[in-house]
Amino acid sequence: MFRRVCLPTLLGLGAFASAVVSAPQPLDREQIRGAEFLENLSIPNAGELFAAFAKIGKPDWTSHFRPPPPTSITSRPLIALNLGTLIADGFLAAEAQDRQQVKNVSREIKLLAKSIGLEQEFMVRNNSIADFADNRQWEALDEELEAVQSELASAMSGRHDDELATLMSFGCWLRSMEVVSAQLAAHYTTEGAGILRQPGVGEFFTARLGALPTKVRTVPAVVEIQRRLPALSAALSLPAGTPPSIDAVASLQSLTTGMLSLITAQEK
Amino acid sequence: MIHSSLFSSLLAFATILNASPARGDAVITCRRAALEIAGAWTNDGFRLRERPWAGILPAGKPALARVNLIAGNRYWFSAATNAASTFISVNIYTEHGTPVTAETYQDGPLAAAGFAPSQSGLYLIAVSESHGTPVPFCLVYSYK
Helix, strand or coil: CHHHHHHHHCCCCCCCCCCCCCCCCCCCHHHHHHCEECCCCCCCCHHHHHHHHHCCCCCCHHHHCCCCCCCCCCCHHHHHHHHHHHHHHHHHHHHCCCHHHHHHHHHHHHHHHHHCCCHHHHHHHHHHHHHHHHCCCHHHHHHHHHHHHHHHHHHHHHCCCHHHHHHHHHHHHHHHHHHHHHHHHHCCCHHHHHHCCCCCHHHHHHHHHHCCCHHHHCCHHHHHHHHHHHHHHHHCCCCCCCCCCHHHHHHHHHHHHHHHHHHHCCCC | CCCCCHHHHHHHHHCCCCCECCCHHHHHHHHHHHHHHHHHHHCCCCEECCCCEEEEECCCCCEEEEEEECCCCCEEEEEECCCCCCCEEEEEEECCCCECCCEEEEECCEEEEEECCCCCEEEEEEEEECCCCCEEEEEEEEEC
């Protein structure tokens, strides 16, 4: 991999030691207001979230495995949403260090990618995911899953299906929030509850879903998700230092589980 | 890993930045350099996020982006420009614009900042250049 090959050419880790420089000036209001919220940078990925939770206990991640979503879905927006949830499942399987589950999830991603014509974009990654799982290279596997999401999003955008990329990103984020809220509801700690805070993400997706083309925005599941999203935003935007209560976490779990069930429901 | 789709995707990212879009070849050069810096953290167990923030640093003011950081994790933000004579810096602020205490690294066109938030939430990442001249840049981040 590129960065690993290049590592020896770096300046040398010794020379790379941190240097303290003069403290920067505080930002003014205009600068703060102008700071961009970027889909690719501003939203934590599922691996980040799971990694933080893994430090405050020993979560039984396998208890959050779920049956794969139906592969009979034909609605492209629903397929994109489900692809996102599966990528989050991949991060979950990696965090659980479960080789077989990683492969199972990878197979499901491949099936759904195929159903929207993106199988080729995933083929190479599918093989490397299996290799990383077999070799227990869990950090590398996380990076590979991130790459999967990135490449599928690029392919969607390249086909003028940006709305699918947005839905995939939302599906991944939603599934990761469902997993951690379920974990926390079962094993509540204030420290864990404090981790959940993610201001701005719900508002970002509210705006993005609201800007989707009408034919996508009016898909019943998307309509219902939009209706429920403000409640999710509010739950994740409590002031710093005020973690959600155990009841609030239970509500969050119920909310995210309900939204996920909209995505995975069989089409009528 | 340099992907075949990198060129088009980076250009797409760049168009939505408060920094202006950069030419594709410049972005690729910057990204390569940023990944080299980030590679240093990989040996220490940091996981790289694949998707970069890239564009043109505006003259005389920082490019700013919001990131949601998770308490308990440690982060490194690694940035590079292809303008060899330019010094760039990476700084991290709270959502209210107060600088946080971070480990920093600067070496001309390469810079990084490391931080372990005690509270989850929004933080602001600033990338600045020293010469008052717009230059292309790319930033990637790693976590563990």
